[in-house]
Amino acid sequence: xxxxxxxxxxxxxxxxxxxxxxxxxxxxxxxxxxxxxxxxxxxxxxxxxxxxxxxxxxxxxxxxxxxxxxxxxxxxxxxxxxxxxxxxxxxxxxxxxxxxxxxxxxxxxxxxxxxxxxxxxxxxxxxxxxxxxxxxxxxxxxxxxxxxxxxxxxxxxxxxxxxxxxxxxxxxxxxxxxxxxxxxxxxxxxxxxxxxxxxxxxxxxxxxxxxxxxxxxxxxxxxxxxxxxxxxxxxxxxxxxxxxxxxxxxxxxxxxxxxxxxxxxxxxxxxxxxxxxxxxxxxxxxxxxxxxxxxxxxxxxxxxxxxxxxxxxxxxxxxxxxxxxxxxxxxxxxxxxxxxxxxxxxxxxxxxxxxxxxxxxxxxxxxxxxxxxxxxxxxxxxxxxxxxxxxxxxxxxxxxxxxxxxxxxxxxxxxxxxxxxxxxxxxxxxxxxxxxxxxxxxxxxxxxxxxxxxxxxxxxxxxxxxxxxxxxxxxxxxxxxxxxxxxxxxx
Numbered sequence: 001x002x003x004x005x006x007x008x009x010x011x012x013x014x015x016x017x018x019x020x021x022x023x024x025x026x027x028x029x030x031x032x033x034x035x036x037x038x039x040x041x042x043x044x045x046x047x048x049x050x051x052x053x054x055x056x057x058x059x060x061x062x063x064x065x066x067x068x069x070x071x072x073x074x075x076x077x078x079x080x081x082x083x084x085x086x087x088x089x090x091x092x093x094x095x096x097x098x099x100x101x102x103x104x105x106x107x108x109x110x111x112x113x114x115x116x117x118x119x120x121x122x123x124x125x126x127x128x129x130x131x132x133x134x135x136x137x138x139x140x141x142x143x144x145x146x147x148x149x150x151x152x153x154x155x156x157x158x159x160x161x162x163x164x165x166x167x168x169x170x171x172x173x174x175x176x177x178x179x180x181x182x183x184x185x186x187x188x189x190x191x192x193x194x195x196x197x198x199x200x201x202x203x204x205x206x207x208x209x210x211x212x213x214x215x216x217x218x219x220x221x222x223x224x225x226x227x228x229x230x231x232x233x234x235x236x237x238x239x240x241x242x243x244x245x246x247x248x249x250x251x252x253x254x255x256x257x258x259x260x261x262x263x264x265x266x267x268x269x270x271x272x273x274x275x276x277x278x279x280x281x282x283x284x285x286x287x288x289x290x291x292x293x294x295x296x297x298x299x300x301x302x303x304x305x306x307x308x309x310x311x312x313x314x315x316x317x318x319x320x321x322x323x324x325x326x327x328x329x330x331x332x333x334x335x336x337x338x339x340x341x342x343x344x345x346x347x348x349x350x351x352x353x354x355x356x357x358x359x360x361x362x363x364x365x366x367x368x369x370x371x372x373x374x375x376x377x378x379x380x381x382x383x384x385x386x387x388x389x390x391x392x393x394x395x396x397x398x399x400x401x402x403x404x405x406x407x408x409x410x411x412x413x414x415x416x417x418x419x420x421x422x423x424x425x426x427x428x429x430x431x432x433x434x435x436x437x438x439x440x441x442x443x444x445x446x447x448x449x450x451x452x453x454x455x456x457x458x459x460x461x462x463x464x465x466x467x468x469x470x471x472x473x474x475x476x477x478x479x480x481x482x483x484x485x486x487x488x489x490x491x
Contacts, residue, residue, distance in 0.1 A: 003022040003023060003024070003025070003200060004022070004023040005019045005020040005021070005022060005023070006020050006021045006022065006023050006048070006053075006119075006155050007019075007020040007021075007047070007051070008020055008021060008043075008044045008047060009043065009044065009046075009047025009048075009050070009051075009077075010040065010043055010044065010047070010216065010217050010218075010219060011215075011217075011218045011219065012208070012210070012218060012219030012220055012221055012339075013193070013217070013219045015204070015219075015221050015226065016193070016195060016203060016204045016208055016219060016221050017176075017195060017198060017201070017203050017204075018201055018202055018203055018204070019201070021155060021176060022155075022175065022176075022199075022200060022201070023118075023153060023155055024149070024150050024152075024153045024154065024155055025150075025155055025156075025174075025175035025176055025199070026142075026145075026146045026149070026150070026155075026156045026158065026173075026174040026175050026176070027155070027156065027157045027158065027174065027175065027176040027177075027178065028125075028158045028160060028174045028176070028177045028178070029041060029157060029158065029159050029160070029178045029180065030126075030159070030160040030161065030162050030177070030178075030179060030180070031161070031162050031179060031180030031181050032161065032162050032181065032182070033161060034182070035180040035181055035182050035191065036180055036191065036210075036212050036217055037123070037159040037160075037161075037180060038068070038072070038123055038159060039072070039075070039212060039216055039217060040159075040178075040180070040216075040217050041057075041121045041123060041157050041159045042057070042072050042075075042077075042078070042121075043075070043077050043216040043217060044119075044121075044157065045057055045087060045119065045121050045157075046077045046078060046079060046082065046087065047077065048118070048119050049082045049086040049087050050082075053086075053118040053119055054086055054087075054115055054116055054117045054118050054119070055086065055087045055088070055117060055118070055119045055120070055121065056088050056090060056108070056111045056112055056115055056117040056119075056120050056121070057087060057088065057089050057090065057120075057121045057123070058090045058092045058107075058108060058111070058120065058121065058122050058123070059089070059090070059091055059092065059093070059122075059123045059124060060092050060093050060096055060104075060122065060123065060124035060125070060127045060128065061093060061123060061124040061127075065089040065090070065091045068089075068123075069083075069089065074214070075214065075215070075216050076214055076215045076216065077215065077216050088111065088115050088117075090107070090111055092104060092107060092108075093124070093127070095107055096127065096128070096131060100131065101128060101131055101132060101141055104128070105141075105144060105145060105148070108120065108122075108145070108148075109148060112149070112152060112154055113152075117154055118153065118154055118155065119154060119155045119156070119157070120149060120154055120155070120156045120157070121156075121157045121159065122156070122157070122158050122159065123159045124159065124160075124161075125158040125159055125160040126160040126161045128141065129160075139173055142173040142174070143173060146173065146174065158174065162179075162181075174197075175197075175198075175199040175200075176195070176197060176198045176199065177195070177196045177197040177198075178193065178194070178195055178196075179193070179194045179195075179196055180192070180193055180210075181194075185366050185367075188331070188366070190209065190366050191209065191210050191211060191212070192207040192208065192209055192210070193207065193208050193209075193210045193219055194206065194207045194208065204221050204222065204225040204226060204229070205225065206222060206225055207222075208220060208221050208222050208225075208335070209222075209333045209335060209336075209366070211333070211336075220333055220335035220336045220339060221335065221339075222335055222370075222374075223334075223335050223338045223339070223342075223374055223377045223378060223381075224370070224373040224374055224376070224377040226377075227377040227378075227380055227381050228377070238257050238258045238259055239257075239258045240254040240255040240256065240257065240258070241255050241256045241257070241258050241279075241282075241283065241288075241352065241388045242255045242279075242282045242283075242286070243255060243256060243275070243278060243279050243282065244278035244279055244280075244281055244282030244311075244455075245275070245278055245455070245456050245457075245458055246458075247447070247457075247458035247459070247460060248417075248432070248456075248458050250443070251434055251442060251443035251445075251447070251458070252415075252434065252437065252440075252442055252443075253440055253441055253442055253443075256279075256388055256390075256415060257388075257414065257439060257440065258351075258386065258388050259383050259386050259387065259388060260383075260388055260389070260414040260415060260438075261379045261382070261383065261389045261390075261391075261412060261413050261414055261415070262388075262389065262390045262391070262413070262414065262415040262416070262417065263358075263390075263391060263392075263393060263413050263415070263416045263417070264276065264390060264391070264392045264393070264417050264419065265392075265393055265395050265416065265417070265418050265419070265435075266392070266393075266394065266395060266418065266419030266420065267394070267395050267419070267420060267421055268394060270419035270420065270421060270430060271419055271430065271449070271451050271456060272356075272392035272393075272394070272419060273297070273302075273305070273356055273392060274305070274306070274309060274451060274456060275390075275392075275417070275419070275456060276292075276354035276356055276390050276391075276392055277292070277302075277305075277306045277311060277313060277354070278311060278455065278456060279352065279354060279390050280292060280313075280316075280322050280352055280354050281306070281311045281312070281313060281316060281322070283351065283352035283388075284316045284319075284321035284322050284352075285316075287321075288351040288352050289321060289322075289323075289348055289349055289350050289351050289352070290316075290321065290322040290323070290350065290351070290352040290353070290354070291322070291323050291325060291341075291344055291345060291348065291350040291352070291353050291354070292322065292323070292324045292325065292354050292356065293325045293327065293341050293344070293353065293354070293355050293356070294324075294325070294326055294327070294355070294356035294357060294360070295326075295327055295328060295329045295356070295357050295359075295360030295363075296328075296356075296357055296360070297326070297356070298326055299317075299324045299326055302324060302326075303317060303324070308453065309451065309452070309453060309454065309455045309456070310453060310454050310455050311455065323344065323348055323350075325340070325341075325344055327340065327360070329360040329361075329363045329364045332364045333364060333366065334361060334364045334365045334366065334370065334371075334374055335374075336364075337360075337361060337364055338361075338374065338378055341353075341355075341378075342378075342381060342382075345382065345385060345387060346385070350387055351386065351387060351388065352387070352388050352390075353382065353387050353388070353389045353390070354389075354390050354391070354392075355389065355390070355391035355392070356391075356392050357391075357392055357393070357394070358391050358392070358393045359393065359394065361374075361375070375412065376412050379412045379413075380412070395418075395420075413436070414436075414437065414438040414439065415434070415436060415437050415438065416434070416435040416436040417432065417433075417434055417435070418432070418433050418434075418435050419431070419432055419449075420433075422468055422469065424468045424471050425471065429448055429468045430448065430449050430450065430451070431446050431447065431448055431449070431465055431468075432446075432447050432448075432449045432458060433445070433446045433447070445462045445465075446462065446465045446469070447459045447461075447462060447464075447465055448464040448465045448468065
């Protein structure tokens with residue numbers, strides 16, 4: 001017999017549990033003080049009553065339930081209209097102290113019966129472990145409690161403080177275990193959630209980041225764990241997508257293959273963003289939905305820059321054939337940005353995507369060692385959705401070596417286009433070359449290009465590039481351009 005699922009209503013958590021909790025199951029939510037246990041339990045409780053359920057919330061904390069409600073009332077999910085008819089708050093600390101564990105059990109049973117409750121939340125459950133006196137007695141008590149509640153079909157959430165000095169016999173006695181924790185990474189507080197046990201179902205394993213907002217807890221499933229289960233299969237039939245620059249398309253033998261991933265590497269000001277915008281504009285004019293996903297330039301500045309080279313980008317945005325999504329990376333999580341990006345792609349049926357400045361994702365990576373797995377999962381998902389993706393990355397102005405932005409992801413990138421400067425006769429010249437194209441041929445030559453009010457123009461032949469290079473051109477050096485090295489400007 002398949003058990004019915006009870007959704008939590010917590011963004012991301014039902015995805016991590018692959019559908020929610022099981023009706024009539026016992027769920028332990030534990031973690032240190034201040035990690036968000038009470039908020040999570042209350043958020044689930046209010047969602048449950050909104051779905052037509054009835055909840056008894058028993059607190060064994062020393063604070064009164066009036067004080068607890070005062071702290072919870074500012075959250076969006078909180079609604080006094082449900083109290084006390086659908087959600088009953090019981091202050092049970094004094095009752096536990098006076099009547100003991102048996103008295104508390106009778107109180108809970110009576111409240112569930114009288115209120116016809118379908119969910120019970122016990123906040124401060126670790127206090128009962130202290131009252132029981134020994135792990136064995138505590139196990140017996142949990143057995144009594146869960147047997148009583150499962151017979152009535154009531155789902156129970158046990159909120160308990162973690163304690164490094166105490167064993168947790170309750171882990172083996174409950175159906176589901178959810179661990180909450182937090183740590184400091186630099187100056188940031190990083191909150192993490194993990195399912196360590198879920199009887200009767202798979203789940204997304206490992207730790208997932210979450211934050212506490214005005215709406216309550218919001219969890220962000222790790223993209224690599226999610227894509228491993230749900231990644232779509234890429235279409236076999238592929239076409240060519242124009243970059244919007246005729247001679248670059250010719251160098252690529254017709255444009256970029258649909259569903260491919262392309263990296264535009266270049267020095268500051270070399271034209272990376274303009275090339276990406278040209279790619280989006282060309283797609284929009286061909287009837288393909290485009291998405292700009294950037295971190296550093298506001299939409300008005302971006303549109304002004306594109307319009308200045310004749311792309312009429314503002315018109316395309318107004319026509320909603322291109323969407324501009326600006327996401328400053330400050331205090332953002334990697335999976336949070338990935339979720340927003342992919343949600344936008346699916347919702348708008350995007351076919352062309354330009355991620356302007358992969359450094360924005362790198363800055364959001366609380367754990368940098370995840371970058372390769374995250375980027376691989378993201379590109380795999382986009383490829384399966386049939387999205388042609390272009391992203392830009394800044395190279396050092398003063399370094400001649402070419403390095404990929406995220407080490408170890410070259411296997412996931414089909415195409416690499418390089419934009420660079422050279423000096424010749426007291427002038428800077430822009431050069432473009434194709435470093436890599438998978439599955440098709442391409443022009444290996446180096447071409448000069450210019451940027452003007454009519455757009456990006458790539459030279460028809462290699463002659464101008466050869467002339468510049470034959471004249472002893474060199475990559476610009478700090479001493480020849482600036483009096484001192486300036487900080488990197490975002491693309």
